Amino acid sequence: MKKIVIVGGGIIGFCTAWYCRQAGHEVVLLERGSPQRDCCSLGNAGLIVPSHIVPLAAPGMVSMGFKMMWNPESPFYIKPRISAELFDWGIKFVRACNPEHVKRAAPLLRDLNFASKRLFEEFAVLPGMDFGFVKKGCLNLCKTEARLHEEAELAEFSRGLGMPAEVLSADEVRRLDPGVDMNILGAVFFPEDAHLSPSRFMAQLTDRVADAGVEIRWQTEVIDWTRDGDRIHAARTNSGEVAGDEFVVAGGSWSPRLIRKLGVRLPLQAGKGYSLTVEKPVQLPQLSYIFTEARLAVTPMLGALRFGGTMEIAGLDLSVNPARVRGIANSAGHYFPAFPPETFAGIPAWRGLRPCSPDGLPYIGRAKAVQNLWVGTGHAMMGLSLGPITGQVIAQMLSGDRPTIDVTLLDPDRYEV
Ligand SMILES: Cc1cc2nc3c(=O)[nH]c(=O)nc-3n(C[C@H](O)[C@H](O)[C@H](O)COP(=O)(O)OP(=O)(O)OC[C@H]3O[C@@H](n4cnc5c(N)ncnc54)[C@H](O)[C@@H]3O)c2cc1C
The missing domain is CATH 3.30.9.10 (D-Amino Acid Oxidase, subunit A, domain 2)
Structure with missing residues (x-):
């Protein structure tokens, strides 16, 4: 069992939290907004x-x-x-x-x-x-x-x-x-x-994730990281450090800002x-x-x-x-x-x-420059539709299992030269 720290409480963050918890990990989800926040995952068109x-x-x-x-x-x-x-x-x-x-x-x-x-x-x-x-x-x-x-x-x-x-x-x-x-x-x-109601799905998923034992920390904004060589030791937030074994950035459009601080560039x-x-x-x-x-x-x-x-x-x-x-x-x-x-x-x-993302494909996988940094973002017009599979694939990969679908094409490092 590992301790997984997930940054971002949109559909990608919550689905990742769900599947990581199902895989038996200890999970903390950090979301800068309150439970009444707004984000892209709530008011979208609801199409699957x-x-x-x-x-x-x-x-x-x-x-x-x-x-x-x-x-x-x-x-x-x-x-x-x-x-x-x-x-x-x-x-x-x-x-x-x-x-x-x-x-x-x-x-x-x-x-x-x-x-x-x-x-x-x-x-x-x-x-x-x-x-x-x-x-x-x-x-x-x-x-x-x-x-x-x-x-x-x-x-x-x-x-x-x-x-x-x-x-x-x-x-x-x-x-x-x-x-x-x-x-x-x-x-x-x-x-x-x-189709479905995205706000209702998100509200019910949030409850299920909390019931399953995920610690959800609202109003907790990740502002930087503490590193230990090529690994992240902790996420630095507005209310202290949160240490973990693996870190998943699912911060939607704000993701590049977050990981740029680790030297990782995400177009x-x-x-x-x-x-x-x-x-x-x-x-x-x-x-x-x-x-x-x-x-x-x-x-x-x-x-x-x-x-x-x-x-x-x-x-x-x-x-x-x-x-x-x-x-x-x-x-x-x-x-x-x-x-x-x-x-x-x-x-x-x-x-x-x-x-x-510029090629219209999500970024799903590990960013190689940092040993324990995972990325789930870039879904553009398909983030609701692809939320559950993104969460499941990330949970499989960070558990050391082969993902059910080969996502090599979605490598977050695909633009690195
Ligand atoms: C008008 C419209 C219609 C759409 N219709 C559909 C559709 O019909 N079907 C479909 O599949 N997709 C649709 N989409 C796309 C879909 O809504 C998005 O792809 C998806 O919601 C992205 O989810 P996310 O979790 O990546 O990001 P978000 O929902 O943006 O969540 C990111 C979360 O991270 C948090 N965060 C960011 N930075 C930090 C930080 N430093 N610390 C802590 N928390 C942080 C934010 O507060 C936010 O809550 C639509 C989008 C729009 C705008």
């Missing part, structure tokens, strides 16, 4: 997406991003600023946007996603866990011929990798979810996808996104959706309806940009006419920072 086998860094992303940059309401924006890290991240992102990278990454993302969904299924039957888990699939809605054509190509690529995907006409979509009016041309249906940018939750929607879809042209996810959540999207690369800035929020409110009604912009008047915008 085996279908997301194409990483964010893919052919066509650079030109699409460049076109969207100039519209203040568009779902993508990079805030121009003088930053060596942003420049370096941008170069690495552009290099990763090629078909070979997608070919290499897609089978791994598929395996991780399927395994993680199975772990959600295990959580769903634990006592006290009821987090609105619905396994009915997700529909990628399209309004234009060009987009439907692209989605149909994605469906074919997905099927080639064993991921069921079906191209549907607008009428077929309406028959699948008759309770909602839609103004669309067609869709691709991914029946393996699912990562925060990708800010927003969500708007309509508590009493006039129509409640039964499935989850992605409005593909608008890049908006729409999820029914315990009777409410959440609209989430945008990707703003603007540093660790948590302020709300009203133009982007307006962009979400304005695009909803183009697909679901029962949700015109007025629907969203007075609804507070939630925002969160997705931890984005």
Whole structure:
């Protein structure tokens, strides 16, 4: 049995704590916020997406991003600023946007996603866990011929990798979810996808983790480390040192800051996104959706309806940009006419920072420069979906076991020269 110190109380930190405890270790989780904190893992769109086998860094992303940059309401924006890290991240992102990278990454993302969904299924039957888990699939809605054509190509690529995907006409979509009016041309249906309430899952997981004997220290911020040669001896926090055998950094978008102090460099940018939750929607879809042209996810959540999207690369800035929020409110009604912009008047915008690696793949594994430092971050738009498998794989590796899935491609040192 080892003493494991986990930094960060988002989905990655809590799932890692769960699986490390299940493996018999003594576990302490350090979270700088209070139990009522906000973090990216709480207000996201709640999609569990085996279908997301194409990483964010893919052919066509650079030109699409460049076109969207100039519209203040568009779902993508990079805030121009003088930053060596942003420049370096941008170069690495552009290099990763090629078909070979997608070919290499897609089978791994598929395996991780399927395994993680199975772990959600295990959580769903634990006592006290009821987090609105619905396994009915997700529909990628399209309004234009060009987009439907692209989605149909994605469906074919997905099927080639064993991921069921079906191209549907607008009428077929309406028959699948008759309770909602839609103004669309067609869709691709991914029946393996699912959805849940992330805040409820996190609250219940926190209780289960505490019941299992993990020590959770709230309002405990890691500010530095005490080293003993090439090993960490303790995490230095605002309330004293916490010693351990193994240390896992799961600090989301703040992870690079934390491990830079150990001489480890992790290329990562925060990708800010927003969500708007309509508590009493006039129509409640039964499935989850992605409005593909608008890049908006729409999820029914315990009777409410959440609209989430945008990707703003603007540093660790948590302020709300009203133009982007307006962009979400304005695009909803183009697909679901029962949700015109007025629907969203007075609804507070939630925002969160997705931890984005330049190649769109998470960082999972040990950072070689420090013997007992483990990293779990960089999941970008898939952190909820991949939370359980990330926690399980880290727990397996730090216990000295072979991980159930080979995660060599996710090595946190992959950009080290
Ligand atoms: C609008 C939006 C929609 C999304 N929709 C989906 C979706 O549908 N499906 C999906 O799979 N993913 C989705 N995501 C992505 C997903 O939410 C993230 O990938 C995921 O939550 C990241 O989890 P995390 O644990 O790495 O980070 P976080 O949730 O950010 O947690 C990190 C934690 O570390 C703590 N921390 C940081 N530094 C320190 C320190 N020094 N000491 C102590 N604690 C520290 C922070 O306080 C925080 O609580 C969405 C994201 C957004 C913004």
